[in-house]
Amino acid sequence: DVKVTQSSRYLVKRTGEKVFLECVQDMDHENMFWYRQDPGLGLRLIYFSYDVKMKEKGDIPEGYSVSREKKERFSLILESASTNQTSMYLCASSLPSRGVPQHFGDGTRLSIL
Amino acid sequence: AQTVTQSQPEMSVQEAETVTLSCTYDTSESDYYLFWYKQPPSRQMILVIRQEAYKQQNATENRFSVNFQKAAKSFSLKISDSQLGDAAMYFCAYRGQGGSEKLVFGKGMKLTVNP
Numbered sequence: 001d002v003k004v005t006q007s008s009r010y011l012v013k014r015t016g017e018k019v020f021l022e023c024v025q026d027m028d029h030e031n032m033f034w035y036r037q038d039p040g041l042g043l044r045l046i047y048f049s050y051d052v053k054m055k056e057k058g059d060i061p062e063g064y065s066v067s068r069e070k071k072e073r074f075s076l077i078l079e080s081a082s083t084n085q086t087s088m089y090l091c092a093s094s095l096p097s098r099g100v101p102q103h104f105g106d107g108t109r110l111s112i113l
Numbered sequence: 114a115q116t117v118t119q120s121q122p123e124m125s126v127q128e129a130e131t132v133t134l135s136c137t138y139d140t141s142e143s144d145y146y147l148f149w150y151k152q153p154p155s156r157q158m159i160l161v162i163r164q165e166a167y168k169q170q171n172a173t174e175n176r177f178s179v180n181f182q183k184a185a186k187s188f189s190l191k192i193s194d195s196q197l198g199d200a201a202m203y204f205c206a207y208r209g210q211g212g213s214e215k216l217v218f219g220k221g222m223k224l225t226v227n228p
Contacts, residue, residue, distance in 0.1 A: 033216075035218075040122070040220055041220060042119075042204060042218040042219055042220040043204065043216075043218040045215050045216075048214075048215055092158075094214070099146050099163070099165060101148060101160040101163060104150075104157055104158035105157070106155070106156050106157045107156045
């Protein structure tokens with residue numbers, strides 16, 4: 001089975017801090033994604049990557065950056081955390097084919113105080 | 114841009130009964146994929162079922178089946194013989210022809226299963 005592991009299940013940070021959310025997958029997937037999940041808004045794509053060192057902006061990239069130095073690892077970075085970035089963050093990975101499903105991690109519930 | 118609409122934010126069903134979750138989408142593409150994902154309280158999103166737009170036959174997976182109406186741009190999920198473990202958030206998602214391979218999600222629907 002595909003395993004997508006997010007480094008933290010819960011995280012509390014302070015406004016202005018630089019925050020790193022880590023995601024690792026073990027199935028050699030080319031594609032990796034970061035989503036943000038908020039009640040009543042569903043999942044919204046922040047960034048995705050289709051190869052090492054490659055990235056593309058999703059629908060809500062403002063205030064975020066990403067890093068993919070190795071194929072299995074995709075990091076989401078909040079450069080200067082703000083309270084409106086308090087949310088659930090989900091990482092996903094998939095093969096590079098439209099018909100295959102994305103596999104998700106367990107999510108990180110991030111609170112910015 | 115494609116959009117996915119789940120008009121019912123919450124539903125409930127009695128154990129062992131059947132429930133249908135609705136989803137509509139808007140697209141100008143002719144070839145695409147549709148998915149239903151389940152997110153239980155444990156939080157991990159799990160694929161329930163998927164449908165390829167060029168296949169007229171509705172997808173089925175055990176107790177889960179879809180009613181795919183391409184002309185109406187409707188993609189409903191039917192859960193038969195509902196079980197307590199079916200209680201979760203359900204998300205409908207669309208993936209189109211574009212190179213980004215990203216999913217467009219609906220806002221989700223919370224399903225409660227009553228014993």
